[in-house]
Amino acid sequence: MTVKLGRAVQLDDLDRNILRALQADAGQSLDEIARQVGSSKTPVWNRIRKMRDAGVMGPSTVVVDPETIGLDACFFVLIRTSEHEAEWQQLFLAALRARPEVQEAHRLAGEIDYILKVRVANARAYDVFYQALISEVRVFNVTALLSMEEIKSSTALPL
Amino acid sequence: MTVKLGRAVQLDDLDRNILRALQADAGQSLDEIARQVGSSKTPVWNRIRKMRDAGVMGPSTVVVDPETIGLDACFFVLIRTSEHEAEWQQLFLAALRARPEVQEAHRLAGEIDYILKVRVANARAYDVFYQALISEVRVFNVTALLSMEEIKSSTALPL
């Protein structure tokens, strides 16, 4: 298990420019990146390695278009619960982490306790997921928001 | 401008295994991937190229840890509007697309019209964003949900 250490690593402009280039396309050659950021191969490579080691960047991934693989439905699920004990929470978190259709899960401040982003093939598949979830853990209230259109979806963070 | 064509490309088990491997780590060599999926370099490479061309995969990116670069606050924003004209919508979408702190934006079915995922440095930065947004476009009602804890965040789709 990897421990999450590094709080707020200090990055200079060159680091940030490199990150920007990698977020845009991680498949670029060092030469291309060096040219974009106005530096040369070795310093770029050193900084990439430094940031990797510091945990600033994770491994690179490919973004897969959900619709081409038949995942046409996306739901945001708002969950309220009456249970707030540690034991219940562990069970709930484990259930979420185990389900690949849950792309994101956040614990919230305020009235609503949790929000999930769930990707499934269709409404029927969402219902299967929903039934399975509420049979595993007790929740007080669930609201599902169905996405009609993905206006924007960006993995890139503003630097 | 790239046109989004390909509906539901047909993928076989080998394709799916390759995608899985690439989602886990796009930086792997063809040999490693080939070994994982029980095939060899060239067929793997051919399928990757085929899937790239078909638009199944986008470019590869690195996942940057928000907290190491000082983006400590994440909000989900639920928006209701009374305006449903095409002109207003275009303005609204353009505003969202132009703001890098908006990581995701969906148009919804039902009571709530839009949901946004917004990443900023702190609550103060969120307020700046919020004020700027409502000064650009008229919205009827806005609810912000503050994330206390990111339980799960996965870019990988279930295959």
Place this chain on the structure above:
DNA sequence: CCTGAAACAGAACAAAA
């Protein structure tokens, strides 16, 4: 910490089974 170069690994493609 950067520049440049040399050594090495892997990707891209072609041919042929």
Place this chain on the structure above:
DNA sequence: TTTTGTTCTGTTTCAGG
């Protein structure tokens, strides 16, 4: 459609400024 082989581009390392 896979296997094998060749070429060439890009990564990694290292010596010197």
